[in-house]
Structure formats: structure tokens, C-alpha cells
């Protein structure tokens with residue numbers, strides 16, 4: 414069970430001796446003492462909250478530039494390495510993992526896809542990514558596999574990751590003496606740092622520690638959810654298949670040569686109990702149907718319903734606290750962007766931190782939000798576009814349906830439109 418958080422507070426300052434003060438009027442009032450554990454590191458340059466794709470990628474980039482960092486992660490290593498989530502890596506993400514030297518397994522086990530199938534009312538077309546984008550592609554490789562590779566690399570390089578360490582307070586980020594208070598093994602500890610990277614996902618503490626008058630929040634909840642399964646079934650297609658069907662959206666994806674990942678659109682109030690394995694396979698078979706297509710079935714070993722939403726804030730920094738990844742934005746999974754966007758934020762943030770330590774200049778740190786948001790908005794738009802193109806929103810034959818169908822027909826006719834989809838799907842190179 415999750416402990417209640419005390420939240421961050423900029424009026425709080427932690428002194429080196431462990432005494433915690435709070436600003437009151439013109440002075441400071443002592444409000445507590447935190448014990449230091451001599452066995453744990455007490456100071457670092459960048460304190461990273463969260464060992465997801467954002468936090469781990471940041472740690473590896475900083476370490477390569479000889480910047481010291483510590484990752485504090487609430488969950489256990491086993492949990493982090495087995496949590497099944499994203500699986501689609503953009504070309505930029507793959508390139509960065511190569512650059513960081515953590516792509517050995519990805520090269521062997523990742524499945525490179527040069528295109529995607531789009532289907533509408535049982536008519537299918539293919540978008541050839543490589544032809545339309547000068548050879549750029551996507552790679553299918555599970556997020557949990559990326560994390561296993563990154564955690565292993567961090568450990569081998571001596572980057573400190575504290576698992577089962579929950580950050581409960583972020584203090585002093587508006588000053589030059591930031592610190593993170595965290596709990597591990599029922600003891601409270603503190604880590605002083607120059608900067609704090611909030612890579613702690615949507616439910617983390619970093620976003621809630623920002624003063625709420627420094628950003629605008631944008632949120633859209635979609636009127637449908639995804640029922641997703643993982644099954645021991647040979648993939649029925651060599652590439653992903655997105656399908657609009659009058660019964661609702663379906664997606665055929667895969668994780669390996671023996672494991673398929675499939676999704677169907679369901680209502681927001683639907684429940685797993687309503688969906689037997691047979692019913693799921695039957696529905697998938699109907700919705701993915703096109704001439705000559707045969708759906709391979711197998712034992713389902715994971716089943717979940719996920720709501721669809723778009724969310725973001727438009728300021729990712731406050732003083733010495735910087736947010737990246739799901740901490741700052743969520744996209745509906747239709748565009749396969751969540752993990753990739755987390756890594757894209759980190760490229761900007763790592764670059765700005767390295768620039769600061771090398772040249773003692775804050776200009777790139779100041780520009781972090783503006784740089785990261787360009788890609789975030791692009792991904793929000795693309796994810797929203799793919800969601801509305803393929804989900805059933807209104808009655809078959811309605812105005813909305815005809816707009817969707819017209820878009821699909823246009824993609825089929827126009828190389829320019831198909832190229833727009835391809836370049837967004839594999840990930841734009843230069844933003």
C-alpha cells in the first residue's frame with residue numbers, strides 16, 4: 414500500500430547536519446531533523462526520481478558525461494523489470510540505445526518493422542515507412558526488456574539505483590540547495606543534489622510539487638478504453654495492423670515470434686469479467702478481418718482494460734526541478750509514443766545539464782521546456798489523430814464515420830498524406 418506523501422515545499426531547507434528548517438517571516442524555524450545513514454550516498458549532482466525509461470536513460474547519458482547521479486525508485490527491481498507496458502520503439506529511441514551501448518539484446522531480439530497495415534471496413538493498405546522516410550523504421554521490443562538492459566548497464570557502470578526507495582519530499586528547488594527526502598526499509602533518508610529530475614511517471618510526486626500557478630494543464634478523456642491481451646500465439650501478421658470496424662477499433666501487434674499483443678476498443682465502463690478468452694478471440698477475428706487474413710489464437714496470459722487519455726502541462730521546470738516523460742504528459746497509446754516521448758525529453762534535459770556542468774551556463778536549462786514541448790505537442794496531435802481515425806465514435810454511416818472514411822481513402826490516394834503518417838510514426842528526426 415502506498416504511503417501518504419507530505420509533498421514538496423520550497424519554503425523548507427535541509428541543512429547538512431540533518432536539521433530541517435522552514436521559512437517563517439524573515440527568518441527560519443527548525444521543524445525537524447532527518448537522520449543520515451552513513452552507508453548511503455548523501456550528495457549527488459543530479460537526483461533522479463524514478464527508474465522508468467526517462468530516469469534510466471538520463472542516468473546513462475549523465476554518467477557518460479561524468480556527471481554524478483543517483484536514481485531513487487519506489488518499486489522493486491523485479492517489479493520494474495517485469496511491468497508490461499509499451500513495445501514500439503521509434504528510430505530515434507533505437508539510435509540512442511545504440512549510442513549508449515545498451516542495444517545488444519535489442520539487436521538480436523527486437524523486430525524491425527518497415528511498414529504498418531491500416532484497415533478500414535475490411536479494406537487494407539500498407540504504409541511503407543522506409544520508402545517514405547529515407548529508410549527509417551520502428552522496432553518492436555518490450556519496455557520491460559529495455560529497462561532490464563538499462564538497469565543492468567547502470568549497475569555495471571556503478572550508477573547508484575536505490576530500489577524500494579520512495580521520495581516523499583522535494584525541497585529547496587527554488588534555491589541552490591535542493592534535496593530529496595525518501596523512505597527505504599521504513600527509514601527516512603535525505604539526498605542533497607544540485608538538480609532534481611522528476612522522471613516519476615504520471616502518479617509521481619514531481620508534478621504535484623510544482624506551484625500550481627506556473628503551468629496550464631490540458632486534459633482529454635476519450636469515451637472508450639482498450640482491452641489488451643498478451644497471448645502465446647504466433648503473430649498473424651508480419652507488421653502491426655490498425656483496424657476500424659463497425660464493431661469498433663482493433664489492433665494487432667506483437668512482442669516476439671511466439672507472443673502476440675492485441676487490443677480491442679471497449680466502453681469505459683466495461684469489465685474484464687464480461688470478456689471470456691473465446692469472446693475476445695472472436696471479436697478480434699471479426700474486427701481484423703480482411704481478405705486472406707487468418708487470426709492465430711493461443712493461451713492468453715495477460716488481460717487488462719486501460720482508459721485512453723491525453724494529458725499534459727506546459728511548463729516542465731521550476732527552479733532546479735525538471736520534469737520528463739509521463740510525469741509531464743500522457744498520450745493515448747494509439748500512436749505508440751509514450752516511451753519514445755520520455756526518451757526524447759531526456760535528450761533535451763541531459764544535453765542542457767551537460768552544457769551547464771561543462772560551461773557553467775544555464776541558457777539550455779532555461780530553454781528545456783520550449784524544446785521538449787515542440788515534440789510533445791507533435792506527439793499529442795499524432796496520437797489524437799490516430800485515435801480518432803480508427804475508433805468508432807458514432808453510428809456507422811454517421812457524419813463522423815464518413816470523415817474517418819474520407820481520411821482513410823485520402824491516405825490510400827496520396828503519397829503526401831501517407832508520408833505524413835509514416836514520418837510521425839517512426840518519429841520526426843529534428844524536433
Ligand SMILES: Cc1cc2nc3c(=O)[nH]c(=O)nc-3n(C[C@H](O)[C@H](O)[C@H](O)COP(=O)(O)OP(=O)(O)OC[C@H]3O[C@@H](n4cnc5c(N)ncnc54)[C@H](O)[C@@H]3O)c2cc1C
Nearest residue numbers: 463465466467487498499580613614738739749750751752
Ligand atoms: C498499462 C500501460 C500500458 C502502456 N502501453 C503503452 C504502449 O503500448 N505504447 C506506448 O508508447 N506507451 C505505453 N504506455 C506508456 C509508457 O509505458 C510510458 O509512457 C513510459 O513508461 C513513460 O516512462 P517514464 O519513465 O516517464 O515513466 P514510468 O515508466 O511511469 O516510470 C516512473 C517510475 O517512477 C517511479 N516513481 C513514482 N513515484 C515515485 C516516488 N515518489 N519515488 C520514487 N519513485 C517513484 C515509478 O515506480 C516508476 O517506476 C503504457 C503505460 C501504461 C501504464
